Amino acid sequence: MSAIEVRGLVKHYGEVRAVDGVDLTIEAGEVFALLGPNGAGKTTTVEILEGHRDRDAGEVGVLGFDPADENREFRERIGIVLQSTSIIPELSVREIIDLFGAMYPKPRRTAEVIEIVGLTEKADARIKTLSGGQVRRVDLALGIVGDPDLIFLDEPTTGFDPSARRNSWSLIQNLRSLGKTILLTTHYMDEAQNLADRVAVIAGGVIVAQGTPDTLGGRAIGAARVTFRKPDDAADLPEPFRVEADRDGLISVQVDNPTTALHQLTEWAVRRGIDLERLAVTRPSLEDVYLAITQEADGG
């Protein structure tokens, strides 16, 4: 059974079609990243799956439950890391993790959870004295204290410094290695690239692309960019590369068939005994693909 099955999910707010027919399947044990611009329907979709919002239409199964039913067993088996929600400021880190842990049938030990999120030194500090990044780590702790099978991470590292973000990534990878299913939303493409087994891009309330981070939007095949410093004698460069160099003296050309084009170029260079300086073949980054997809979806 898939961890999450969504068919034809619809949620409207008055005239606004926040979610307009989303289909999604997430397998157990998978890390799945949902990408999309603000207002694209990401958070609405995730909140419907969490049971925080009701839907107007569509079929939703999460761990075999309908999240719209108030089911305690369902909530025992999911962990939610909320976005931009404050945590009871008067409690200490230990107190709040104790409080929430006690609601689950098989919670992780509080001290262990505190250690996992790296807040051991702040265990007895009140939430209101913590920095923004530390509060997010408490959020993360509350999402995993019940040892859930499925974890929702809504922009888990927004506002983190790079090292805190790396730590969270390794925590998420740990959770994956324990067989947890993770649904992640993020603005950061490097995060999706690093963590996700599969990604989907949502825009205008519908899924406009999905695949692995490496193949999204045909990323693994097709166009690539070949770059090199223009040699002094470049009069008879092969056809696609016969262009003006930029200010740095670089020729940079997008080619549809990089294998052939690169062969022509290197054969030409070898024949002339030229070592091509700064030769590079680059695929579009996940970010390039994401921007192209979302701009297209936006009608831009």
Added chain:
Amino acid sequence: MGERPGLAGLSLRQLRYENKIFWRTPIAAFFTIFFPLMFLLLFSALFGDEVIEIPGRETFSVAQFYAPALAAFAAGSATYTNLGVQTAFARDQGILKRFRGAPLPSSAFMIGKISSGIWIAFLASALMLAVGAVFYDVSIEPKRLPAALITFLLGAGCFAGLGMALGALAPTGEGSPAIANATYLPLAFASDVFIAIGEPPVWLKVIGDVFPLKHFVNAFQDAFNPLTDDLAFRPTDWAVMAAWGVFGALIAWRFFAWQPRESGPSAKRPGRQRAD
């Protein structure tokens, strides 16, 4: 698979958590516990020398009347104002949403919250009466303790229900203290809390009679009244309080929301398109 935690244990945890939050919020603790006490000290400074003489019996200070009235006032504020304001703020901040996403039965949450309000009301009233007893000779006959306790529980329960209704109806957390004070304080003037008005204008009397605070104050005062000698059972007042409590609970049950309102400060606006 471990044992699923039981309702009693979870409710008790919630109660302890709510109490902790209360004592760690100095402004709430001040207004609930010490603010009513200041009225007692103030009134005593103003009317301190006045005593009531009953022929053939001992004399009583006027505190014998207004200490119980202020105790009822404090109990109402500990439940109505506190629960209403706390709930509205917790909703706006997404704290209720956080509880909602966890496997905490709503009943455990509600029991914890309401019993915490009643417990704090008990402390506020007990402190008022203790200060009255120690400094102003306030006393109660043991045979009237049952009536005092019933009145207290019905009064605090009634205002807890109304507090949950306030929390459910208040549009924002920030606005909730103003709503609480604008409703509760004027009502206190119509309800014999500060001054027992001998011959009030009709409209003031009607307001006092319709709403539950005057019934709470009068019934509670009655248990301390040295001029009467019955058991101080006040079924009519009790019925009015119970009815208002049920009404408040129904309103709360109908309008209670776990999610931040869309217009709230920390609320996301899912309908908003392309904020960038």
